[in-house]
Amino acid sequence: MSRLSRTLGTLRDEGRGALMAYLCIGDPDVATSVEGLVAAAQGGADILEVGWPFSDPVADGPVIQAASERALRHTRRDDVIGAVTRLRARTEQPIAVLSYCNPLLAGGLDETLRALADAGADALVIPDLPLEEAGAWREAAAACGVSIAPFIAPTTDAARLPEIARAADGFVYAVALLGVTGTAEDEEETILPVVEALRSYTQAPVLAGFGIRDGASAARWRRRGLDGVIVGTALVAAMEREGPVGVRNLVRQIRAGIDNLG
Amino acid sequence: MSGRFGAFGGQFVPETLMAALQELETQYRAAMADRTFVERYEDLLRDYVGRPTPLTHARRLTERWGGAQVYLKREDLAHTGAHKINNTLGQALLCQRMGKRRMIAETGAGQHGVAAATAAALLGLECEVFMGAVDVQRQAPNVYRMELLGTRVRAVESGSRTLKDATNAALREWVRSVRHTHYAIGSVVGPHPFPTIVRDLQSVIGREVLRQSEAAFGQAPQAAIACVGGGSNAAGLFAPLVETDVALYGVEAAGEGLHGERHAATLTRGRPGVLHGAYSYLLQDADGQIQEAHSISAGLDYAGVGPEHSYWHETGRVRYLTATDEEALEALYLLARSEGIIPALESAHALARAGEIARTLPRQAALVVVVSGRGDKDLESIRAREASA
Numbered sequence: 273m274s275r276l277s278r279t280l281g282t283l284r285d286e287g288r289g290a291l292m293a294y295l296c297i298g299d300p301d302v303a304t305s306v307e308g309l310v311a312a313a314q315g316g317a318d319i320l321e322v323g324w325p326f327s328d329p330v331a332d333g334p335v336i337q338a339a340s341e342r343a344l345r346h347t348r349r350d351d352v353i354g355a356v357t358r359l360r361a362r363t364e365q366p367i368a369v370l371s372y373c374n375p376l377l378a379g380g381l382d383e384t385l386r387a388l389a390d391a392g393a394d395a396l397v398i399p400d401l402p403l404e405e406a407g408a409w410r411e412a413a414a415a416c417g418v419s420i421a422p423f424i425a426p427t428t429d430a431a432r433l434p435e436i437a438r439a440a441d442g443f444v445y446a447v448a449l450l451g452v453t454g455t456a457e458d459e460e461e462t463i464l465p466v467v468e469a470l471r472s473y474t475q476a477p478v479l480a481g482f483g484i485r486d487g488a489s490a491a492r493w494r495r496r497g498l499d500g501v502i503v504g505t506a507l508v509a510a511m512e513r514e515g516p517v518g519v520r521n522l523v524r525q526i527r528a529g530i531d532n533l534g
Numbered sequence: 535m536s537g538r539f540g541a542f543g544g545q546f547v548p549e550t551l552m553a554a555l556q557e558l559e560t561q562y563r564a565a566m567a568d569r570t571f572v573e574r575y576e577d578l579l580r581d582y583v584g585r586p587t588p589l590t591h592a593r594r595l596t597e598r599w600g601g602a603q604v605y606l607k608r609e610d611l612a613h614t615g616a617h618k619i620n621n622t623l624g625q626a627l628l629c630q631r632m633g634k635r636r637m638i639a640e641t642g643a644g645q646h647g648v649a650a651a652t653a654a655a656l657l658g659l660e661c662e663v664f665m666g667a668v669d670v671q672r673q674a675p676n677v678y679r680m681e682l683l684g685t686r687v688r689a690v691e692s693g694s695r696t697l698k699d700a701t702n703a704a705l706r707e708w709v710r711s712v713r714h715t716h717y718a719i720g721s722v723v724g725p726h727p728f729p730t731i732v733r734d735l736q737s738v739i740g741r742e743v744l745r746q747s748e749a750a751f752g753q754a755p756q757a758a759i760a761c762v763g764g765g766s767n768a769a770g771l772f773a774p775l776v777e778t779d780v781a782l783y784g785v786e787a788a789g790e791g792l793h794g795e796r797h798a799a800t801l802t803r804g805r806p807g808v809l810h811g812a813y814s815y816l817l818q819d820a821d822g823q824i825q826e827a828h829s830i831s832a833g834l835d836y837a838g839v840g841p842e843h844s845y846w847h848e849t850g851r852v853r854y855l856t857a858t859d860e861e862a863l864e865a866l867y868l869l870a871r872s873e874g875i876i877p878a879l880e881s882a883h884a885l886a887r888a889g890e891i892a893r894t895l896p897r898q899a900a901l902v903v904v905v906s907g908r909g910d911k912d913l914e915s916i917r918a919r920e921a922s923a
Contacts, residue, residue, distance in 0.1 A: 327824045374823075450550060452709060
């Protein structure tokens with residue numbers, strides 16, 4: 273069983289919600305961003321999400337766009353892979369790498385996936401890779417022992433759910449709202465019927481991302497029956513304001529929100 | 535529709551957009567099979583755009599170059615002054631058919647933005663256009679034109695603040711508003727089915743060229759040439775001709791020259807990768823970060839290219855050449871003074887390579903050059919350049 277499945281399985285057995293913490297590698301510099309993810313682990317994050325900065329992040333809002341721009345002034349491919357290596361050495365938590373398609377393709381897909389797996393990555397989150405395009409990617413990832421998390425969104429057609437369920441070998445990433453990362457949460461909760469429909473095809477944990485910024489909003493998604501939450505924009509903003517200490521404090525607060533249901 | 539042109543194309547978009555792309559494909563197919571819809575579109579092309587646009591025999595240019603007879607396909611005479619309106623009218627009709635009340639678009643030089651604003655005004659749709667803040671500055675008249683047409687122009691401050699970033703912003707806005715908004719992309723780029731839809735809507739250019747050539751000189755031309763940024767006027771010219779034996783040429787912007795990085799020669803100098811939803815040739819660094827393109831012509835200033843062009847490039851069906859800023863300017867002066875037509879700087883790139891091709895052909899052969907737009911929008915930047923020279 274993979275490190276990721278073990279972690280998620282244990283959380284489910286204990287009745288606890290999962291917390292995945294995102295930071296953009298290289299913002300403000302590679303070393304500090306690694307410290308930020310270590311701080312997130314200390315603060316109670318269950319999965320560390322390593323953000324690979326990209327010049328054209330179409331699924332991201334202004335906060336992560338700006339972090340990516342800052343990072344790209346000095347962050348190269350090997351820095352991202354090196355960050356995974358360092359995190360693997362310093363933390364126990366599973367590591368998911370968030371990258372858009374093109375940086376993964378540029379050095380050769382197989383080579384890049386192999387390098388990430390060797391560095392200690394457990395999963396990939398690729399926001400511009402829908403299931404229809406993922407075939408060859410999933411095979412290449414599986415060959416390296418890395419999973420690719422499939423997405424669901426409020427607009428996902430029910431007809432696609434069985435296949436999405438089949439692809440869920442780690443967790444399913446539920447885009448909680450219509451919009452980019454960091455969008456203010458709306459009250460429509462339109463993702464919930466999609467999550468419910470998905471549950472009839474798979475037991476895989478479903479984590480909600482986009483718009484979750486504090487203990488209260490994390491607790492809300494937990495109460496709605498999600499297996500966990502993914503927090504990115506709020507942590508990137510905390511890093512910008514207060515560095516790794518700010519990241520640790522916010523992760524602690526969100527952890528408390530999930531565990532005590534706010 | 536497979537959504538692939540050989541290895542190129544596809545749908546590399548966030549999950550949120552998949553349903554909208556599938557709906558668009560279904561609705562587009564139904565629309566094209568619906569005689570009423572097609573007639574409505576064709577009526578608008580005739581009575582509103584002014585099609586067919588003429589095929590003008592450029593006699594003095596032909597004499598000067600001393601080879602094939604040169605014919606100009608006059609998209610500059612279409613309403614709003616460029617071929618872009620062929621696409622936006624079709625997409626605005628589709629938007630309406632899908633029951634969506636709002637249309638968004640990206641624009642670089644502002645030509646697609648103006649065409650989108652025009653189609654939206656005609657059909658009573660709400661319209662918002664995303665434009666890089668740099669382009670908002672350098673294309674101020676087109677910003678005003680869009681606003682006059684009732685469109686809201688949103689300046690994009692992220693990234694390089696040009697067309698690439700405007701496209702990112704439009705995609706992000708579409709993700710947010712997809713339930714009631716259609717994204718009318720401006721070229722044969724983006725995720726499937728956009729490259730196919732835009733190519734089909736622009737194919738009126740190539741179909742008219744075939745028909746008009748038959749009428750003017752009794753056969754298809756020997757060669758045809760168009761400029762390529764994203765590549766919509768070129769795709770519209772090529773698509774009806776790829777199955778014939780007409781020699782086809784696309785011309786990319788070489789900017790300040792191919793030796794450096796200040797160019798937009800995506801097929802000539804780029805490598806395949808994923809940008810804006812499609813797998814196609816891109817200008818990118820070794821790490822896969824997208825590089826800034828450069829061209830004197832804002833319409834060619836794009837780091838990507840339509841996936842079907844990547845396919846035609848790899849199969850060799852179309853030959854892709856380049857022209858520098860300087861060569862395009864010279865071609866613009868030449869056409870202005872020899873034929874009394876001031877072309878857009880984009881179109882001037884096609885003219886810049888046309889002379890060499892004409893000279894390789896006999897006098898009884900015909901070469902068609904697409905004048906994709908008129909040059910009014912460029913006068914200020916040309917004047918500024920002359921003043922600083």
